[in-house]
Amino acid sequence: xxxxxxxxxxxxxxxxxxxxxxxxxxxxxxxxxxxxxxxxxxxxxxxxxxxxxxxxxxxxxxxxxxxxxxxxxxxxxxxxxxxxxxxxxxxxxxxxxxxxxxxxxxxxxxxxxxxxxxxxxxxxxxxxxxxxxxxxxxxxxxxxxxxxxxxxxxxxx
Numbered sequence: 001x002x003x004x005x006x007x008x009x010x011x012x013x014x015x016x017x018x019x020x021x022x023x024x025x026x027x028x029x030x031x032x033x034x035x036x037x038x039x040x041x042x043x044x045x046x047x048x049x050x051x052x053x054x055x056x057x058x059x060x061x062x063x064x065x066x067x068x069x070x071x072x073x074x075x076x077x078x079x080x081x082x083x084x085x086x087x088x089x090x091x092x093x094x095x096x097x098x099x100x101x102x103x104x105x106x107x108x109x110x111x112x113x114x115x116x117x118x119x120x121x122x123x124x125x126x127x128x129x130x131x132x133x134x135x136x137x138x139x140x141x142x143x144x145x146x147x148x149x150x151x152x153x154x155x156x157x
Contacts (some may be wrong), residue, residue: 003041005134009111010037010045024085025050026058042064061096069101078140085131103145110141110149129154 013035014028023031025046031138032042049055060120061083068074068082069095117135119128129150 003042006038006041007044010035010041013037014045014049015054016135018054022060023054023055023056024086024088028055029087054072054101057088057092058096060086061092062100065096065100069105070122073113073139074144075109075136077142078138105124106141106145107149110136110145111153114149114153131153151155 010032015027017023017031018027028046030043032044032045033039037045046055055108064083064086065079068079074082079094079097079101084090113136114132117132119131123131133146137143
């Protein structure tokens with residue numbers, strides 16, 4: 001009886017959280033732990049949500065990669081870090097990023113960010129290059145692609 005009441009309370013918490021935005025399995029687990037739901041009940045809830053397709057780490061990963069790539073213009077390295085924090089397995093994160101974030105798109109976004117980023121005209125050539133390099137590294141792009149696009153951009157100037 002008590003476990004059934006605990007299950008109902010936990011499932012309501014989980015449904016409420018999932019209705020706001022897509023969540024990873026680990027996020028739901030942490031949420032329920034913080035609400036002091038028993039571990040055995042948490043596992044039952046996660047199994048039920050997974051079976052009903054409310055929880056799907058692959059779908060969550062695909063949505064987050066697409067969102068971070070298209071809206072915040074983050075690079076693959078920063079997205080991977082974000083996914084690890086959300087409890088996504090490394091192999092799944094790598095696979096989805098490889099599928100959804102090909103090198104051509106990474107180069108294109110780097111180029112777009114270089115063109116849009118305002119660099120003070122007071123900075124000399126090396127300072128501008130260093131500023132853009134640091135900016136793009138913080139966005140999570142690969143150093144080799146950053147240098148490739150910076151060199152292309154410099155040739156055009």
